[in-house]
Amino acid sequence: MPASNPMMDSPSHLLVPFAAASAPECRALLPEMRLPNLTALLGELTLGTSLNGDDHEFTPPHERALAHTLGLGLHDDGAIPWAAAEDPHPDRPQAWFTPCHFQVGMDQVTLYSAESLGLSDDHARPLFEALAPYCQEDGITLHYASATRWHAEGEPLRHLICASLDRVSGRSVADWTAPGQADNPGAQLIKRLQSEAQMLFYTHAINDQREAARLPIINGFWVHGAGAVGHARIASGPTPIVCDNLRQSAINGDWATWRKAWETLDTEQIPSLLESARSGQMVMLTLCGERHATTWNNASPRSAFSRLGQAIKTLRGKTPAWKQLDTL
Template identity: 75%
Template sequence: MPAFLPTMESPSHLLVPFAAASAPECRALLPEMRLPRLTALLAELSLGTTLRGNDHEFTPPHERALSHALGLGLHDDGAIPWAAAQSAQPHEPQAWFTPCHFQVGMDQVTLHSAESLNLGDEHARALFEALAPYCLEDRITLRFESATRWHAQGEPLRHLVCASLDRANGRSVPDWTAPVQPDNAGAQLIKRLQSEAQMLFYTHPVNDQREAARLPIINGFWVHGAGAMPHPMIPVGPTPTVWEGLRQPALDGNWTAWQQAWEDLEKDHIGQLLERARQGHMVTLTLCGERHASTWHNASPKGALARLGQTIRTLRGQAPAWKQLDTL
């Protein structure tokens, strides 16, 4: 998920990535979930827009929904320029490089991003400093932003199509690698740079230290959020608050932790949004799965009698919230 959270977040628009997932284990769990606050909140709201997609798109629904809310404009799949959108020079082509461990198995290569590899600043910075000169030779300036994300800027990044880290993490790499187009010099350059990084990191002393400590080695990087902003952002409303507590359990396939995270979300943010809705405030909720993202909102602030009527209708027969989650 892009860490793009401007200073003015709205307490009245909540966006929830990985509210549901496509894994059979998650789908089987949904009917068992009791989410009374979410059920009550959805009864207060009306379904607005639904951004429809599929499990195989490079851009996941929560990134498309956030891009829409922030006014980043329309972009092709895998081409939302998140790095540029966060910079002081949004018209310059930029991207994020995330150090990774590519696990080679019998029949596939699986990506594990630095977020789950116990990669600290010391090891990450040493690898960054080794890679940066190679990038500079190819007209890409690399800047150390954090252990798990390095900022890249340069013309070869302008027209890259790349899968979100939230799509590729923990999954087979070939499924999330865009075909290299013969006329896209930037894509060919990045593929070569990734191969060079693999050889460079393989013999780096940092990985000797990691192997000695029984930690996964870092043997490459993933490019995401690439491109340039063609025009200024024009937000369609208040910047949503993004709740990411479901993200890591979903990526890890830890559905017990994911269910517990949903219960925490219910008690805290969903409960607060429900209270605001019942008080007559305008509220918006965006729930995102791995296929679709749906947004609910109240059409207008309600008076006391209207709110009472809505509460009575809710108690009489509102469909359980898990059925809405199952549509995402």
């Protein structure tokens, strides 16, 4: 998924990943949440498109919704080429490599990405420089974009199926390994590179420093956003701002912090959309859970029947926002 941009291309379209989650602890919180501005905004808008899926898809709803909005078209699950989409040469096969800590437990291996570990450039760059020559030998050129994102380019990346980092972070790796890749040479090559990185990083001096500082070692990397853009983009609407305020607390399973982040979002960012909607400006809101992404808008004039329904809703009281979140 593209890196978040704090500047809005379209101030009137807000896309919110992790607006709800499937964890029972999150679902239990929803009825207690008071989001008055979101409730009022949804009351001003009309239900638009929905992208439906399930918790087990490699591509989460917010990535599918964003790809649709950016005109990247429809892709197989786990095959949205985010790295290529951000490159001046999107027709070339590319991917993101994110350094990770793989925690080995009694019955599973859990991934924690560099983003959640606060990996610094001082620690990330030496590991990158150690891995890059091994990638080059296998036809993959590695470029250092940031501590948490290494840009990879090469033909072996063209047909990879990869689980989004947002799906696998904090979870068992076994649940997010693409099936049916045994005959894919690129997938086999990546698997071998991951094994080589594990051995290479394990003995690296940077990890000695991290262990001494009681920090999780970096013992591998995760590939995501792989592939190439094989067609011209056909943008389907204004580029939204992606609000990542809820992301890390949801990935960490910290639902108390997630709830506070939603309340802050309701206080600080939703009111401007509400004001725009009430003044007659076009407004779009896309809320994404772990299964579905749903968009509300005021793009089309309401029919007389719709206006009557809205009047009845107003008399009865507006539907609390949490009930909409519970459907995601």
